[in-house]
Amino acid sequence: MPLTQGVNAQRFWSTIERSAEIGQGREGGLSRLALSDADKEVRDVFVCMCRDAGLTVRIDQVGNIFARRAGQDDSLPPVLLGSHLDTQANGGRFDGIVGVMGALEVLRTLNDLQHVTRRPLEIVNWTNEEGARFSPPMLASGCFAGVYDLDWVHNRQADDGAVFGEELRRIGYLGSEPVGGRDLDSYFELHIEQGPILDAERVQVGIVTHGYSSHGFLVEFHGETAHTGPWPMEKRRNALLAAARLLVEVDDIGWDFAATDGKATAARLSAWPNKAGILSDWAQAICDVRHDVPKAADVMAERVRRAVGAAASRAGCTAEILDHWSWGGRIFDDELISLVRRHAAALGYSHRDLASQAGHDAYFLARVCPTAMIFTPCKDGITHNNAEYASREDLEPGLNVLLHSVVSRADR
Structure with a gap:
């Protein structure tokens, strides 16, 4: 009934x-x-x-x-x-x-x-x-x-x-x-x-058709502690610097794809000892990239992987991608999407299709x-x-x- x-x-x-x-x-x-x-x-x-x-x-x-x-x-x-x-x-x-x-x-x-x-x-x-x-x-x-x-x-x-x-x-x-x-x-x-779309357009209901393709990374860098004063630049292996270089590059990747609504996030940097006067011999970085077009997201993710090695090499450190997670794409069920859309219309609500970012x-x-x-x-x-x-x-x-x-x- x-x-x-x-x-x-x-x-x-x-x-x-x-x-x-x-x-x-x-x-x-x-x-x-x-x-x-x-x-x-x-x-x-x-x-x-x-x-x-x-x-x-x-x-x-x-x-x-x-x-x-x-x-x-x-x-x-x-x-x-x-x-x-x-x-x-x-x-x-x-x-x-x-x-x-x-x-x-x-x-x-x-x-x-x-x-x-x-x-x-x-x-x-x-x-x-x-x-x-x-x-x-x-x-x-x-x-x-x-x-x-x-x-x-x-x-x-x-x-x-x-x-x-x-x-x-x-x-x-x-x-x-x-x-x-x-x-x-x-x-x-x-x-x-x-996101701002429904509020800006004064639309009451969003029908989610798909999710942005997203890739997240947890990266660990290892270097060597040393005194920040006398230790020569060419001998430094600063893990914090390696992680920071990676995160800056991730942000640049986001800007390179921003015109097509791609996004890249430098989410977190942790380091040890992370104190004044000493170089850090350990650091972790968390970052992610996402794009509405799966192939574009894949390109962004590959650029992150390459940036990991480049950042480690320039800082004289080693690096490892400890974890990689991904989700999104055309994953939602067409029959259920149609069902939701039909009920939104039958109830008289303004509605529109949109992606989840x-x-x-x-x-x-x-x-x-x-x-x-x-x-x-x-x-x-x-x-x-x-x-x-x-x-x-x-x-x-x-x-x-x-x-x-x-x-x-x-x-x-």
Whole structure:
């Protein structure tokens, strides 16, 4: 039976405000890093909300939380919907959170309407999407999709020495459920755009057709400590300098492709001892490149690889690419894209197709089941910043499109 009602936007907004009380960072923002005490607190609140809504909660071995609403035929593969509750160090109140709390509102609305879908529905909160504490990003959804090995994930280490698996156990979210290997009907992810297009054009709903092809790198350099005063220039092996040269070259790569909307980011530089008076004998750099055209992204990535060797050679150091991650492209399901587009039109919302330029858990889910993303506007496209903002009126159209799309898919 087709739905004729929408979500309870005020109730949804109250869950956003409740989430925003946990892990507060700079004024108006959040600093809720994965597997921190604040992450535990928001997880506990979310699990209570799910159980209050009559959902069955399960947790897998990388801490992904699944909350299930039974279907008329509960043997059928579920329709999955969700996102993440962790944030960046200077994060906002909406990135990822809208997708999780929005999924909860969809199921609460179905409870209100006493509408039981043919297929079961499951909300998911993915662990460590941001990669702000444990690298790389989208770590747990990647494990779910078979991209990362479970033991490798459990052994990832944070800057403070914390180990992923040990932190899961510490906060009580080392679950017993196997990671992945399940039949899924489909996956839907609602997200703020994290870009300025919808807000600038006053468009209510974004239909995500694909993701920018992206490549990320973790590079390590080794040199030799020496006194910064007397040691001759020709004998210096400064690892910090090698990493810095690489990151400058990465930025230049971005500018070389900027005219076609390519982007390259020098994201992080770490070094040891990193003190005045001494050269650093160790450094790590994190960088990434992305472009809407996959071949262009491949060229940018190859230039990064060459820059690694050049930077090391010029500084008299050795270098190794410790990790490389990639995602994006034409990965989303055409049938689901059409379904979302059809419901946006039927509900009378202005909408447009667009690409996702950021990374999302949906990228990995697209490897294991049909997947779609829905974007909502966010003010001026500001995100990963405490000034990130989306109003209730910005979010409600995307929520209703999510509701109707999910129900249509689950009832077929």
